[in-house]
Amino acid sequence: MSGHGAPSLTIDASGAKVAIVASSWHTTVMDGLIAGAQLALADARASQVDLVRTAGSFELPLVAKTCAQQGYDAVVALGVVIRGGTPHFDYVCAAATDGLSRVALETGVPVGFGLLTCDTEEQALDRAGLADSKEDKGREAAEAALATWATLSALRG
Template structure:
């Protein structure tokens, strides 16, 4: 496997813009809390390290990954948010529940971005087991929360640049 020993959260070849002009919502699932809390910490710290002000980061907890779409929609509807980051973890089980949840969440987050015309970032781990989730929540493969935050900043900045009027 190509990613077996690679930290996927390497931004050395990417310039991440200043996050200070933007407001972010982080919607995080409570289910698989050990993993999602690590993702949340990674995303929150990354935003702050890139200049986001604490008062411009809204954290919203929802029960599980399926509810991420609804929570993010509520945030985008009720708050002035430049980008929303959806963080969750779905671990493969013995039933097809995994497939249904992952598909619904991925499609729901995509539809949110289209509906609101704002970045909605998919920071949901979809792993075969707990070890893979830990590897991507601050372990040997980095922190998907940091990656989601980097994406949110880049996309908020892109939207801002594209909306610039002369």
């Protein structure tokens, strides 16, 4: 879900246990992403919300998978990777993205994708859900995880 054209979601997540798995790099951006996710989960009345921190974005998939295996109904993965002068950016972004997709497919637990992959810090700040931001990707990732949880719950009966 992204910016213009994003759906407006209203989800009742009563009974849902959700883990927010968040990297530790880029504190200001991460604080905004986490706050947005927490607000969305509170608005949806999720029964339990736990914040689990990782060293960086590369570590998100393993920690997300462990949360999924520990009984969380949904996981919201939040991180920031900002392009530098080496291919490191490409490797971390690809590994984290692929890993988070595999977590959802292998466990059947929804994973909200809140990994910002930006060229500049300004782009990340614009998406962090801060007072001056244009978008709130933390909120969007939480809403996506909850919407998928609700859909899967209905399909599974």
